Amino acid sequence: MSALGDLQLRWAADEDAPAVARLSKEIDPDMDETQAGLAELFLHSPAEARRTMYLARQGDRPVARVRFKSAGELAWAWGIGWLPALEEGHRGPGWAAQDGTPAPALAGLVRALEAQARGAGARRLTVELLDPQVPAFAAAGYRPSKRRVEMAAPLVRRPVACDRPLRPPRPGDPAEREALARLLYEGYLGSVDQDGETEEVARAETVHVLDGEYAPFLAECSMVIEGDGGPAPAGPALSGLAGAALVLREGRSLSWLAELVVHRGFRGRGYGRALVQAAMNSSLDHGYEQMGLVVTLGNMPAEGLYRRLGFREEGEVQHHYVKEIA
Numbered sequence: 001m002s003a004l005g006d007l008q009l010r011w012a013a014d015e016d017a018p019a020v021a022r023l024s025k026e027i028d029p030d031m032d033e034t035q036a037g038l039a040e041l042f043l044h045s046p047a048e049a050r051r052t053m054y055l056a057r058q059g060d061r062p063v064a065r066v067r068f069k070s071a072g073e074l075a076w077a078w079g080i081g082w083l084p085a086l087e088e089g090h091r092g093p094g095w096a097a098q099d100g101t102p103a104p105a106l107a108g109l110v111r112a113l114e115a116q117a118r119g120a121g122a123r124r125l126t127v128e129l130l131d132p133q134v135p136a137f138a139a140a141g142y143r144p145s146k147r148r149v150e151m152a153a154p155l156v157r158r159p160v161a162c163d164r165p166l167r168p169p170r171p172g173d174p175a176e177r178e179a180l181a182r183l184l185y186e187g188y189l190g191s192v193d194q195d196g197e198t199e200e201v202a203r204a205e206t207v208h209v210l211d212g213e214y215a216p217f218l219a220e221c222s223m224v225i226e227g228d229g230g231p232a233p234a235g236p237a238l239s240g241l242a243g244a245a246l247v248l249r250e251g252r253s254l255s256w257l258a259e260l261v262v263h264r265g266f267r268g269r270g271y272g273r274a275l276v277q278a279a280m281n282s283s284l285d286h287g288y289e290q291m292g293l294v295v296t297l298g299n300m301p302a303e304g305l306y307r308r309l310g311f312r313e314e315g316e317v318q319h320h321y322v323k324e325i326a
């Protein structure tokens, strides 16, 4: 494989479904889905998944796939996968040469991704990587920011203790959407999960979740705790809700805790635990067997809470690396 000055990243349109499916099979030949099944899945995947799928091509041949999005000065890439052939040119184990030089094709992939991000007006690119993908990006000047891991728990019904009204959210009610957007923005501010997003970007994220653009939103399995409209017992003004757990449908038997936030002024009173347990009970009522989530390692309040409710790590650690690309 030659050095990849010629590697192009392009958004995957409907007609690229067969190419996406073929590439996914080539990257992971052991996956259960057939190629035709994968193409169907791609065509029917939620809006955000369709909007963010890009193929890297060498000439006409797709050689890598990347999920990419940008908002203002920030850009993100995740779900990265490439053909084993792209590793040609490395001299040691793993994807990079022993002296830390990545295979030329992988350096080309990193460059194509950065060109895409710059073209979108971004100044900072955050990439989510699996272990073996780290060297190619580290060699290109990316620095580690955080590590995240999936957790899952069998759904177990337990009593819920909460001294404020706890109920499913109303995603169709504009006032509630506004309250949720504010709660999530304010709740994540200053936390390990905040990557410098503007309020506008953070709000758009909440809308994506509520509108099912990542996966179908399960209002009936989600939960909010009402504030009383007055000031929070401590901290900044109350946004109208004291906390929320937003849940998606990830599979036939798997519900997914996409967001969990308790307003700063209400933390340490058991509301986080109540929200997750109530969401677990409700998921059970709706026929789900397991709940999954992703947590940032080192987020002690969240990690501790999840562990006590039976969540355990599953799968590989996702490494987040960042580079200023302006």
Ligand SMILES: CC(C)(COP(=O)(O)OP(=O)(O)OC[C@H]1O[C@@H](n2cnc3c(N)ncnc32)[C@H](O)[C@@H]1OP(=O)(O)O)[C@@H](O)C(=O)NCCC(=O)NCCS
Binding pocket: 187, 188, 191, 193, 259, 260, 261, 262, 263, 266, 267, 268, 269, 270, 271, 272, 273, 274, 294, 295, 296, 299, 300, 301, 302, 304, 305, 308
């Ligand atoms: C994580 C979060 C929702 C917890 O909410 P909370 O209402 O304070 O949680 P609870 O009061 O129910 O506490 C849950 C458990 O965590 C423990 N806990 C709370 N703060 C803690 C801390 N700083 N360190 C370690 N454990 C802590 C509590 O002791 C409690 O344990 P227990 O159930 O055995 O008594 C809240 O801190 C938050 O909104 N954080 C910012 C957003 C975020 O990180 N969300 C998670 C994304 S994965």
